[in-house]
Amino acid sequence: MANLAVNIAGVELKNPVITASGCCGFGREFLDFYPLSALGGISLKGTTLNPREGNPPHRIAEAPAGMLNSVGLQNPGVQVLLEKDLPWLKEQNTVLIANLAGSSPEEYRAVTEAVEGSDIDMIELNISCPNVKAGGIGFGTDCDLAGGVIREVRAATTKPLIVKLTPNVTDITAIAKVAEAEGADAVSLINTITAMRIDINTRRPILHNNTGGLSGPAVFPVAVRMVWQAANAVKIPVIGLGGISTWQDGIEMMMAGARAIQVGAALFTNPMAPVEIVEGMNAWLDKQGIKDINDIVGTVKPW
Amino acid sequence: MIQEKAAIMGRRQLSPGVYKYLLSSPGIARTAAAGQFVQVTAPGFFLRRPISICRIDPQAGTLVLVMEVRGQGTAAIAGLGSEDSLDLIGPLGHGFALKDAASHALCVGGGIGLPPLCQAAAHHGANAAVVAGFRSASAVILADEVENLGASFAVATDDGTAGHHGLVTDLVKKHLEENKTDVIYACGPMPMLKAVAALAKEKGVECQVSLEERMACGMGACLGCACALYDEKGEQHYGHVCKDGPVFPAERVVW
Numbered sequence: 001m002a003n004l005a006v007n008i009a010g011v012e013l014k015n016p017v018i019t020a021s022g023c024c025g026f027g028r029e030f031l032d033f034y035p036l037s038a039l040g041g042i043s044l045k046g047t048t049l050n051p052r053e054g055n056p057p058h059r060i061a062e063a064p065a066g067m068l069n070s071v072g073l074q075n076p077g078v079q080v081l082l083e084k085d086l087p088w089l090k091e092q093n094t095v096l097i098a099n100l101a102g103s104s105p106e107e108y109r110a111v112t113e114a115v116e117g118s119d120i121d122m123i124e125l126n127i128s129c130p131n132v133k134a135g136g137i138g139f140g141t142d143c144d145l146a147g148g149v150i151r152e153v154r155a156a157t158t159k160p161l162i163v164k165l166t167p168n169v170t171d172i173t174a175i176a177k178v179a180e181a182e183g184a185d186a187v188s189l190i191n192t193i194t195a196m197r198i199d200i201n202t203r204r205p206i207l208h209n210n211t212g213g214l215s216g217p218a219v220f221p222v223a224v225r226m227v228w229q230a231a232n233a234v235k236i237p238v239i240g241l242g243g244i245s246t247w248q249d250g251i252e253m254m255m256a257g258a259r260a261i262q263v264g265a266a267l268f269t270n271p272m273a274p275v276e277i278v279e280g281m282n283a284w285l286d287k288q289g290i291k292d293i294n295d296i297v298g299t300v301k302p303w
Numbered sequence: 304m305i306q307e308k309a310a311i312m313g314r315r316q317l318s319p320g321v322y323k324y325l326l327s328s329p330g331i332a333r334t335a336a337a338g339q340f341v342q343v344t345a346p347g348f349f350l351r352r353p354i355s356i357c358r359i360d361p362q363a364g365t366l367v368l369v370m371e372v373r374g375q376g377t378a379a380i381a382g383l384g385s386e387d388s389l390d391l392i393g394p395l396g397h398g399f400a401l402k403d404a405a406s407h408a409l410c411v412g413g414g415i416g417l418p419p420l421c422q423a424a425a426h427h428g429a430n431a432a433v434v435a436g437f438r439s440a441s442a443v444i445l446a447d448e449v450e451n452l453g454a455s456f457a458v459a460t461d462d463g464t465a466g467h468h469g470l471v472t473d474l475v476k477k478h479l480e481e482n483k484t485d486v487i488y489a490c491g492p493m494p495m496l497k498a499v500a501a502l503a504k505e506k507g508v509e510c511q512v513s514l515e516e517r518m519a520c521g522m523g524a525c526l527g528c529a530c531a532l533y534d535e536k537g538e539q540h541y542g543h544v545c546k547d548g549p550v551f552p553a554e555r556v557v558w
Contacts, residue, residue: 022525029524032304045526053541060517060527062350062376067519074526074541206517216349268520269349271306271392
């Protein structure tokens with residue numbers, strides 16, 4: 001068996017597979033299938049300082065090889081996470097990543113301060129949600145605004161800080177470099193790609209929010225490209241996500257430069273996907289005679 | 304909740320675009336309850352399709368699903384034959400809070416909303432009355448099934464080609480006036496459910512409604528299938544059809 005453990009910003013994950021934020025709640029939903037200890041880590045549902053109701057339905061639309069969502073960061077607020085879910089989560093023997101969001105730099109800072117003294121292992125800063133009116137993606141598409149938010153949060157926490165990037169930008173490397181310069185310990189990408197579907201009978205967008213975020217296998221090649229670009233632009237670790245649904249996808253994403261991967265929408269098709277990906281990657285490494293999964297990171301040989 | 308490959312033991316077309324499946328699904332049948340649903344893989348499509356469970360036989364290890372072809376995904380499922388299996392996740396959600404079998408139940412179905420009521424009707428047997436609305440006689444489904452349960456069955460059709468010419472809610476009103484009713488279980492289009500809930504409220508009869516909404520995970524992880532609900536204090540919030548429902552007390556639903 002090869003070594004599957006990876007280290008992101010000083011935090012050891014027993015394997016490189018993390019379930020992606022927004023796809024696994026606060027960790028209890030998939031327990032009938034496997035314990036959280038099977039995962040390298042879990043990125044918890046995007047959490048804000050105060051509870052958020054999210055967007056009106058419909059929030060889900062299908063796409064070829066994927067789906068759109070416009071949940072709009074529905075969450076019970078950080079205090080519920082800390083008081084109700086975290087005491088249980090910390091017993092689950094997996095790395096806990098709080099995905100934090102806000103609508104102003106001050107709110108980002110406040111929610112960060114709220115988790116600072118907690119058992120959360122890492123913070124993933126969500127400056128890339130496409131489904132909220134204020135903040136979210138607005139911070140993630142502008143280098144100056146992103147820099148300002150990251151600075152606020154960096155000053156408020158000593159926990160390892162991952163900045164989650166949106167693909168809805170012209171140059172992913174520019175924003176990745178800003179994150180690095182402002183003290184992020186890692187970047188994760190990609191969040192969803194802004195998208196739209198229309199019901200041709202009603203001429204209404206299927207999503208009540210009109211637009212939503214595309215995820216699933218449809219976005220995987222875009223994610224591989226952007227992870228490759230970002231990994232070549234910054235020295236901090238890149239966590240790759242976007243449409244990963246098989247172990248082959250996981251290997252490919254790591255070859256593009258990801259030191260760890262996140263699995264999101266694939267959970268909805270196949271709840272076992274994260275575990276199957278860990279097993280499949282392990283078997284492949286053994287077959288290849290590779291003793292350490294870290295040895296495949298960034299090993300793509302570009303033409 | 305488990306994932307199970309359910310062999311198709313029987314498949315029959317009930318009406319144009321509506322198919323009834325008898326499935327070998329012992330794991331899900333063992334714990335499933337009336338009003339719960341399963342998530343079914345549609346070959347070639349990313350998202351599973353939520354399909355309500357029509358009948359459950361834990362001894363035989365079988366489920367009956369009745370599915371209407373609504374789009375390309377359900378058409379792909381309908382294209383599967385008796386040599387195939389359905390990839391299911393279930394049982395999912397909260398079903399009907401069944402009253403004592405001896406109490407008098409009225410099951411109100413609108414079109415493809417009828418199948419999930421069958422297991423509840425079976426629970427009440429001869430104490431269940433089932434009323435269902437359809438577009439026309441050709442769309443009427445499950446009449447034999449319901450009558451075999453010992454329940455009475457009355458239909459309404461939009462065009463008058465079978466049963467009452469008019470809305471199923473006309474039958475509900477009549478039934479509530481003429482019969483003792485302890486509980487109403489309803490599933491169908493929102494306008495129908497809203498009207499049934501109003502009639503139930505007027506008569507002071509408990510009413511449980513099964514909702515539907517576009518879903519991704521089906522198990523409360525993605526928060527996609529939002530529905531507006533009142534909480535205990537009467538304040539509005541978004542719950543989720545898959546986990547909080549699909550069956551809700553009618554008074555909790557923001558109509």
